[in-house]
Amino acid sequence: MTEIIDGEAVASEIRDGVAECVDTLDEAGVQPGLATVLMSDDDASKTYVSMKQQDCEEVGIAAHDIEIDPDAPAAELYDTVDELNAEDAINGILVQMPVPDHVDDREVLRRTRPAKDVDGFHPENVGRLVAGDARFKPCTPHGIQKLLEAYDIETEGADAVVVGRSDIVGKPMANLLIQKAPFGNATTTVCHSRTQDLAAKLGDADIVVAAVGVPEFIDGSMLKEGATVIDVGVNHVETDEGDSELVGDVDFESAREVAGAITPVPGGVGPMTRAMLLYNTVKAASQQHDIEIELP
């Protein structure tokens, strides 16, 4: 029987644990604060940012939402980041990506104080992750780690294939999978658009993480019987009826016939990404105030 991995349920448990951390911080006189910065007119970006703000409210994190006109000069965003860096009530800063073309996204990442970089994208935090001394694990790969752990899916000795080499998902995911125990010890292959014979690589994989950004790119015929399939795709596609539908990078119907366990889209990785942002925010607050908390 194929197990459908319930990301909403695991995310809800993480949120409960984060809410307890918020209580502990509150007893010490600290309310964690997250700044979300949106410099975009894109509907999907707006939706994600407002979902993150709702999540904050649910667990007791103060959400400070900042919107910048997408036509404003890049300096406006850089200055905003500088101000948030200096603001004591702000423990975490998230600049929703992508930013407009005239803004240098690397400059945004470099400017964000590493201690407040709850996305885990600052070069210092990337380096720490690679060195096996992570401060903030990037939310999506960390959420996937939590999903695999919640479903007792063994990474030790497993053959894992990560499809996609982005800085925000593919690369950090591969780095987590190759780390030493408790989580990791997987033999990990990273595939991408120049990979020859992807199907041959996938056919040997015990764990597949699909993060290519192409709707239904991977189907059941490419997978090994019993494989665990983690679908990171968030593709908005138009249906025959003309409305918009959210689909993953995996063709769910054919993949579920073959897989041992699979995440749906929506309701798989997405909610976990948001939950781990809350996790990183309370972690940031606890570190900035030197208050001990028990992270979920």
Ligand SMILES: Nc1nc(=O)c2c([nH]1)NC[C@@H]1CN(c3ccc(C(=O)N[C@@H](CCC(=O)O)C(=O)O)cc3)C=[N+]21
């Ligand atoms: N600085 C930055 N950090 C990010 O973490 C970041 C970002 N920029 N830019 C865009 C991507 C995308 N992303 C998602 C998070 C949650 C869902 C999510 O919760 N999806 C729901 C469905 C949502 C819906 O219905 O549209 C689900 O899969 O069940 C989706 C996408 C975070 N991102």
